[in-house]
Amino acid sequence: MPALSFPDSLGHGPTVGDVGEFEVIRIITDQAGSSLNGDDAAVLRPASPNSRAVVTTDMLVAGRHFQLDWSTPEEIGQKAVVQNFADIEAMGARPVAVLLAISAPPHTPVEFIRGLAKGMNDRLEEYSAELVGGDITSGDALVVSVTAIGQLGGSLPELTLGRARPGQQVVAHGKIGYSAAGLALLQHFGRDGVPAHLRELVEAHCAPRLTPGRGMVARAAGATAMTDNSDGLIVDLSQMAKKSGVRLDIDSSSIAPDELLSHAASVLGTDAWQWILSGGEDHTLLSTTFGDAPSGFRTIGRVTKSRADDLVTVDKKTPAFSDGWRSF
Amino acid sequence: MPALSFPDSLGHGPTVGDVGEFEVIRIITDQAGSSLNGDDAAVLRPASPNSRAVVTTDMLVAGRHFQLDWSTPEEIGQKAVVQNFADIEAMGARPVAVLLAISAPPHTPVEFIRGLAKGMNDRLEEYSAELVGGDITSGDALVVSVTAIGQLGGSLPELTLGRARPGQQVVAHGKIGYSAAGLALLQHFGRDGVPAHLRELVEAHCAPRLTPGRGMVARAAGATAMTDNSDGLIVDLSQMAKKSGVRLDIDSSSIAPDELLSHAASVLGTDAWQWILSGGEDHTLLSTTFGDAPSGFRTIGRVTKSRADDLVTVDKKTPAFSDGWRSF
Known part of the structure; x- marks a missing residue:
C-alpha cells in the first residue's frame, strides 16, 4: 500500500512525529478538554441514582470510512461522535462521554489531529458530553477508534432491538438517503465539483447531525424498540424485525425521495431509492411505538406479524433494494 | 509498507475476507459471548447503588505493540485485556466489561480472530467480566482497540494520581522488569530460540498477568494514589509525583534484579536495571498508603517532599535509567 497522503489544505506545518506524543495529547485536550481526563482511567460523574452505563464503539479507517480529500478533519471528528452517539440514543440513553484512540x-x-479534536468537541458540546480519555500511537494506517458512554436512568426499559410488537407504528427521526446521495456526489464530482444546491447532501454524508436527546424523548413517550440507520435502512430494520420476531412494513410515500434527492438522482442518472433503502450512515433514529409518534418523529410504517419470506416490506412487497454496508 | 504476513502456525484455513463480517462476529461471540452484546449499544447491569462507571482504552498495532511471530493470537488477546484492566484496577475499581474494535x-x-477472542475470554473469565460489544472493519493494518469499563462503588475516593502525600509508603503488586527482559530475549533469540529457563520472562511480556481485585483491595485498605507500570517505572511514578506535587524515593534493594532477571541480563550482556527502571508493560500496580502495605503489595519506597531536580529518586539519587515508551 502507498504511504497515506494528506491534502495540501492541511498545510505543511509540523507533523505528529515532529512534536511527539505529549504535545499531540496537549493539542487534543486543548480542543476537547475534561477534568476527568489524564489519569489511568476516567471516573464518570454519578448520574441519577442507579443509572446504568451504556457503551458502544466504532472504528474509522482512512480510505475506507472517510477520504481525506472529501472530508475535513473537523467533519471526521463530528461524524465519529455522531455515529457513536446515535447508538447510545438508540438505546434511549443520554450520551455523556467519549474515549478516542488514534493510530497515525x-x-x-x-493540523489533522487538531481539526479532528475540534470537530469532536463541536458535537460533544451539543450533548454537554466530554472527551474523557484515549490513546495515541504510531502506525502505518490512520485509524480512529471512538467509544461512547451513555447513562440510562429511570425505570423504563432500554430500547432494544427485540421489543417491536405487531400493531405498533414504525417511526423515524431524521433524513433517510441523504448520506448515500452525498457519497455518490463526491464519487462523481469530487468535493469541489459538487453543484452548490446539492452540497447539503454532501454535508449530510461528511458531517451527519442528530438532534440531541431524541432517543430519550422517545423512551419517555413509550417507544419500544429502536435502532439507527447506519448500515442501510432495510438491513437495520431487518435486524429489528428478526430480533423482535415481527415484520416491519414501510409506507413508500413516507420515505419517498424529496426534491433534493430526486434532483441529485437525475443529475447522476441513478435511482434515489437505492440511497434510501440501502444507503445507511444517516444515523436516522428508527423506532416502534404503540402510541402517537414521539415529538420529532414521523410515522413511516407499521409492525405486523412475521411472515416467511420478508423481514421488512415496502408497501407490503419485497423492497427494490435491500443490500447494505459490508465490512469485508 | 509490505502487506502484513501471518505466521504458518495459524494454518492456511479461511480468511476473514472469505467468511465475511457476520461470520467473523459469530466466531468472536462464540469464544467470548455475552447476553449484553448484539444491540446498538450494551447496557451494563446495575452494580451496587450509585456505583460510577470507570473507562479507559488502549490501541494495539501489529508490528508495533505486538509481533505476530512472537505472540500467539491468544496472548495478544490476553495482553489487550490485562493492560486495560490494570488501568481500571489502578483507580481502585472493578473491571466488568470490554469493547473490542478490530481493523484487519x-x-x-x-484462526487469528478466533485465538484473539479466546485469549480475551480467558482473562475476562478471571474477572467475571464480559465482551459486550465491538466493531470489525477491513483495513490495510491490523489494529486492535480495546475499551475497558469498570465499576467503582462505595464512598471511598478513587485512586487518582494526585493523592500521594509526604510520609506515605510507596507499595507495589507484581513483578517489575520482567516484560522488558522478555522483549529483549525475543529480539535476540526469536520466540523459539529463547532458553527454556528464561521463558517465564517471555510469557510476562507476551501475556502479562495480574491478580484480579488488587486495586479494590488497596482502595479498601486506604491506599491513596495508584497507577500501573505501563510506560516505564520511572516514567509512571514521575506522573504520580508530578500530579501529587511530591517526590517518590524508591529503595533499590526492594526492586533489585532477582536471579531470573540477573541471569537474563548476563546472557544478553546487558544491565537488568534498564529493564526495571525503563521497561514498562509489566502492569504492576504502584500505589501509596499511610498504613501498612495492603495484602499482596510490598513496600518499595516512600513519599517525600518535592524537590526541584527529580520527581523520582532511587536511594535518594537520580535514577540510572529514566526513559520509557514513546508513541512517536
Missing part, C-alpha cells in the same frame, strides 16, 4: 503515521500533520 | 486486512486468517 508519523507524517500526519498536527 | 481481508487476508487475516479466521
Whole structure:
C-alpha cells in the first residue's frame, strides 16, 4: 500500500512525529478538554441514582470510512461522535462521554489531529458530553477508534432491538438517503465539483447531525424498540424485525425521495431509492411505538406479524433494494 | 509498507475476507459471548447503588505493540485485556466489561480472530467480566482497540494520581522488569530460540498477568494514589509525583534484579536495571498508603517532599535509567 497522503489544505506545518506524543495529547485536550481526563482511567460523574452505563464503539479507517480529500478533519471528528452517539440514543440513553484512540503515521500533520479534536468537541458540546480519555500511537494506517458512554436512568426499559410488537407504528427521526446521495456526489464530482444546491447532501454524508436527546424523548413517550440507520435502512430494520420476531412494513410515500434527492438522482442518472433503502450512515433514529409518534418523529410504517419470506416490506412487497454496508 | 504476513502456525484455513463480517462476529461471540452484546449499544447491569462507571482504552498495532511471530493470537488477546484492566484496577475499581474494535486486512486468517477472542475470554473469565460489544472493519493494518469499563462503588475516593502525600509508603503488586527482559530475549533469540529457563520472562511480556481485585483491595485498605507500570517505572511514578506535587524515593534493594532477571541480563550482556527502571508493560500496580502495605503489595519506597531536580529518586539519587515508551 502507498504511504497515506494528506491534502495540501492541511498545510505543511509540523507533523505528529515532529512534536511527539505529549504535545499531540496537549493539542487534543486543548480542543476537547475534561477534568476527568489524564489519569489511568476516567471516573464518570454519578448520574441519577442507579443509572446504568451504556457503551458502544466504532472504528474509522482512512480510505475506507472517510477520504481525506472529501472530508475535513473537523467533519471526521463530528461524524465519529455522531455515529457513536446515535447508538447510545438508540438505546434511549443520554450520551455523556467519549474515549478516542488514534493510530497515525508519523507524517500526519498536527493540523489533522487538531481539526479532528475540534470537530469532536463541536458535537460533544451539543450533548454537554466530554472527551474523557484515549490513546495515541504510531502506525502505518490512520485509524480512529471512538467509544461512547451513555447513562440510562429511570425505570423504563432500554430500547432494544427485540421489543417491536405487531400493531405498533414504525417511526423515524431524521433524513433517510441523504448520506448515500452525498457519497455518490463526491464519487462523481469530487468535493469541489459538487453543484452548490446539492452540497447539503454532501454535508449530510461528511458531517451527519442528530438532534440531541431524541432517543430519550422517545423512551419517555413509550417507544419500544429502536435502532439507527447506519448500515442501510432495510438491513437495520431487518435486524429489528428478526430480533423482535415481527415484520416491519414501510409506507413508500413516507420515505419517498424529496426534491433534493430526486434532483441529485437525475443529475447522476441513478435511482434515489437505492440511497434510501440501502444507503445507511444517516444515523436516522428508527423506532416502534404503540402510541402517537414521539415529538420529532414521523410515522413511516407499521409492525405486523412475521411472515416467511420478508423481514421488512415496502408497501407490503419485497423492497427494490435491500443490500447494505459490508465490512469485508 | 509490505502487506502484513501471518505466521504458518495459524494454518492456511479461511480468511476473514472469505467468511465475511457476520461470520467473523459469530466466531468472536462464540469464544467470548455475552447476553449484553448484539444491540446498538450494551447496557451494563446495575452494580451496587450509585456505583460510577470507570473507562479507559488502549490501541494495539501489529508490528508495533505486538509481533505476530512472537505472540500467539491468544496472548495478544490476553495482553489487550490485562493492560486495560490494570488501568481500571489502578483507580481502585472493578473491571466488568470490554469493547473490542478490530481493523484487519481481508487476508487475516479466521484462526487469528478466533485465538484473539479466546485469549480475551480467558482473562475476562478471571474477572467475571464480559465482551459486550465491538466493531470489525477491513483495513490495510491490523489494529486492535480495546475499551475497558469498570465499576467503582462505595464512598471511598478513587485512586487518582494526585493523592500521594509526604510520609506515605510507596507499595507495589507484581513483578517489575520482567516484560522488558522478555522483549529483549525475543529480539535476540526469536520466540523459539529463547532458553527454556528464561521463558517465564517471555510469557510476562507476551501475556502479562495480574491478580484480579488488587486495586479494590488497596482502595479498601486506604491506599491513596495508584497507577500501573505501563510506560516505564520511572516514567509512571514521575506522573504520580508530578500530579501529587511530591517526590517518590524508591529503595533499590526492594526492586533489585532477582536471579531470573540477573541471569537474563548476563546472557544478553546487558544491565537488568534498564529493564526495571525503563521497561514498562509489566502492569504492576504502584500505589501509596499511610498504613501498612495492603495484602499482596510490598513496600518499595516512600513519599517525600518535592524537590526541584527529580520527581523520582532511587536511594535518594537520580535514577540510572529514566526513559520509557514513546508513541512517536
